[in-house]
Amino acid sequence: MRFALFSVLVAVVTALGLVAPAGAAREIDPRPSTEELARRLFDLQLRSGGEVRVAPIGASNQGRPVWSARVGHGPQRLLFVTQQHGDEPLGTPAAVEFLREVGVGNDPHQRWWRDQVTVDVVVRANPDGHEHDWRYNYDPDADPEFGEAGKGYDINRYHDPAVAPQDNPATEAGLIQRHYAEFRPHIAVDYHMQGRYVGGDGREITASLMWPTTPGVAAEPLNLAKQVSVVARTAMDAGGANVSQYPGGDYQGIARNAYGLLGSGSVLIELSDMGPDHEQFQIASALASMHAISNATADGSLRNTDPAEADTIPPRGEPLTS
Numbered sequence: 001m002r003f004a005l006f007s008v009l010v011a012v013v014t015a016l017g018l019v020a021p022a023g024a025a026r027e028i029d030p031r032p033s034t035e036e037l038a039r040r041l042f043d044l045q046l047r048s049g050g051e052v053r054v055a056p057i058g059a060s061n062q063g064r065p066v067w068s069a070r071v072g073h074g075p076q077r078l079l080f081v082t083q084q085h086g087d088e089p090l091g092t093p094a095a096v097e098f099l100r101e102v103g104v105g106n107d108p109h110q111r112w113w114r115d116q117v118t119v120d121v122v123v124r125a126n127p128d129g130h131e132h133d134w135r136y137n138y139d140p141d142a143d144p145e146f147g148e149a150g151k152g153y154d155i156n157r158y159h160d161p162a163v164a165p166q167d168n169p170a171t172e173a174g175l176i177q178r179h180y181a182e183f184r185p186h187i188a189v190d191y192h193m194q195g196r197y198v199g200g201d202g203r204e205i206t207a208s209l210m211w212p213t214t215p216g217v218a219a220e221p222l223n224l225a226k227q228v229s230v231v232a233r234t235a236m237d238a239g240g241a242n243v244s245q246y247p248g249g250d251y252q253g254i255a256r257n258a259y260g261l262l263g264s265g266s267v268l269i270e271l272s273d274m275g276p277d278h279e280q281f282q283i284a285s286a287l288a289s290m291h292a293i294s295n296a297t298a299d300g301s302l303r304n305t306d307p308a309e310a311d312t313i314p315p316r317g318e319p320l321t322s
């Protein structure tokens, strides 16, 4: 009850425009605490009149809920995952803003969009890692093949389709595997962050992306992943980004590869960690990719995108040293 009253209060304050100073661009909190994140998601559920549906897909090793927020009821299903690596935060606030923009309100475009697609976001897949401000989950007794003894597992190496969720030693990866199997998305996009790099022309790379590179991914999901990559890159570059390919590995435990093997158009997006002055830009860039991918799916333009264009995205260059 207290929670409901609080949410109504938040809605009223937000509606009155009391959150941001008049005339200032609204700043998005780049690192909401996990408690604050839950408050925001349930506030969206309330303010959207139930168009945004929030539910836990399970709990982290330390008992924090891992949230799914779902919006839309169309036949095309998209899964976005943010923050598998706890210290790569910016996909999460972008996803919250995305959910607000597509879920809260009832204008004709929103209604049309929600009739075409269903977007499910695993918002902050690794809440323990976020709270510890590290890459791994929290499992200090583990001596993992991928991860760090004394800390935990690298969740994004434990999506191998050959490993059943109940046998998955990385708890939160098992949760995502189960959620994926239930939802069966056509498209899956995994948001991460990387260091700083320059491209061949000397301009800084602001983000990198890649489709599945593991052997055995069928032609159709591979083409779809390349189409998603082209649409994301075009939208991000239009907003001032400079997107390259990401030189990722071919191990099938990586989500990008695993969900490609399972038949989704599966893409990794890595925002460069360009420091505090660029965080709002990077959140906006991730947000632009979410809108572009879902809009192009909804209006069918994704399927008319030339997948070969993905191969013309330039490679990532050298690390930036300054």
Ligand SMILES: [Zn+2]
Pocket: 085, 088, 156, 192, 193
């Ligand atoms: Zn990462």
